[in-house]
Amino acid sequence: xxxxxxxxxxxxxxxxxxxxxxxxxxxxxxxxxxxxxxxxxxxxxxxxxxxxxxxxxxxxxxxxxxxxxxxxxxxxxxxxxxxxxxxxxxxxxxxxxxxxxxxxxxxxxxxxxxxxxxxxxxxxxxxxxxxxxxxxxxxxxxxxxxxxxxxxxxxxxxxxxxxxxxxxxxxxxxxxxxxxx
Numbered sequence: 001x002x003x004x005x006x007x008x009x010x011x012x013x014x015x016x017x018x019x020x021x022x023x024x025x026x027x028x029x030x031x032x033x034x035x036x037x038x039x040x041x042x043x044x045x046x047x048x049x050x051x052x053x054x055x056x057x058x059x060x061x062x063x064x065x066x067x068x069x070x071x072x073x074x075x076x077x078x079x080x081x082x083x084x085x086x087x088x089x090x091x092x093x094x095x096x097x098x099x100x101x102x103x104x105x106x107x108x109x110x111x112x113x114x115x116x117x118x119x120x121x122x123x124x125x126x127x128x129x130x131x132x133x134x135x136x137x138x139x140x141x142x143x144x145x146x147x148x149x150x151x152x153x154x155x156x157x158x159x160x161x162x163x164x165x166x167x168x169x170x171x172x173x174x175x176x177x178x179x180x181x
Contacts, residue, residue, distance in 0.1 A: 002179030006118075008151025014176055015042045015145070018155040021175045022048050022143045025157065029137070031130045033122045033146040035059075037071035040080055048143075050080045051135045053126040057084060081135045088125045088132075088163055089113075109166075117177050119154020122146025124169060127160035136160070141172055153178050 040052035093104035113121035123144035155175040161168035
């Protein structure tokens with residue numbers, strides 16, 4: 001499915017398509033990029049194990065956590081695993097760029113993935129992050145959901161690899177994404 005426009009207006013349909021494809025393929029794990037937790041909440045009760053990957057604390061400003069404690073508690077009570085950590089394709093490379101300029105390997109990798117759209121980059125990144133944290137099983141396909149800014153407009157079936165073997169990651173199929181026509 002290709003959306004005519006990117007952004008949060010596609011969240012509802014992206015969630016439906018992601019759940020449907022997970023069910024069709026008998027996949028048990030969905031990884032969702034969700035800074036505030038709202039997109040992750042849409043997956044509660046879908047029958048899959050949900051991992052919500054948020055921005056790291058400090059992303060939106062020094063010491064700032066974009067997810068309200070009450071939302072984090074609600075997700076956790078519903079069985080959603082919430083991962084708040086440094087982004088795989090940013091981290092210290094971005095700090096070096098911000099301080100000294102230049103382009104570094106992780107940022108080149110991120111830009112390369114963005115050829116397919118911001119959401120695909122996010123899907124690949126959060127799936128690997130969830131695997132590194134031990135929140136999804138090794139060597140198992142997952143549905144990964146991301147977006148362009150806020151909300152969700154992209155979903156893909158991904159076989160993630162740990163970050164130290166990142167190039168073993170496989171995007172099995174793209175369920176939906178903005179078409180950028």
